[in-house]
Amino acid sequence: MHNQAQGPIGIFDSGYGGLTIFREIVKQLPQYDYIYLGDNARVPYGIRSYETVYRYTLECVRHLFDMGCRLVILACNTASAKALRTIQQRDLPKLDPYRRVLGVIRPTTEIIGNLSQSGHVGILATAGTVKSESYVIEINKFFPQVKVFQEACPMWVPLVENNEHESDGANYFIQKHLNQLLTQSAEIDTIALACTHYPLLSSKISHFLPSHIKLLTQGEIVTQSLIQYLGHHPDLEERCSKKGEVAFYTTESTEDFDTKATIFLGHSVNSRHLEL
Structure with missing residues (x-):
């Protein structure tokens, strides 16, 4: 029954911007567990080709799945624009049809x-x-x-x-x-x-x-949309773990990430490094 296992909600961004989405989601839905992953080593995504953004985004989504996430939100406009649809249509059915990836657009x-x-x-x-x-x-x-x-x-x-x-x-x-x-x-x-x-x-x-x-x-719009989505998908909602725990990962230096994240969140964080 692997698809009944519980896991955190993953929030992915190419860098720090997604923290404004993350901040609002956690404020309104504090009961869930979250993993935030910033691909800071390869930022910015905006200047890269569709193929590259798709490849980077899929790689990070897979890492979040490996960490147990049942639901991943691409809190990045570029990734939502250039990678979301392909991941939803082509990759999810193969990776795990019970998991979900959502975007911000x-x-x-x-x-x-x-x-x-x-x-x-x-x-x-x-x-x-x-x-x-x-x-x-x-x-x-x-x-x-x-x-x-x-x-x-x-x-x-x-x-x-x-x-x-x-x-x-x-x-x-x-x-x-x-x-x-x-x-x-x-x-x-x-x-x-x-x-x-x-x-x-x-x-x-x-x-x-x-x-x-x-x-x-x-932030507010995506949070409202997520609340509705979880309400409409109780089976997925039940697979989101609820201990109120939060973890941060970055593909770049954790010192840099922790310093900049403070600008976005207004409080200090302790991130871990993810090797891609």
């Missing part, structure tokens, strides 16, 4: 049209996510009438990772990209932060945004 795209009055929505993301058109394609499936405008913000991730996101220097890059997005349409009334690093910039972003524009961060 769909939960956002299946509600965004309900939040916009004007039918004009904005996406702020990395260049890789913008180029993949994933948000445009997915939003179009759920809300064919909604117009989607995208803006790539290449400087935002380095600002966060270098702990400059509170600085005055960050203001220039935030204003620049918001202006470039809003220039595309004066009717945008809802904007999604489609990169998991960006919530750390959200107070500054809100400061420069007209007050009628809604700003969506993925």
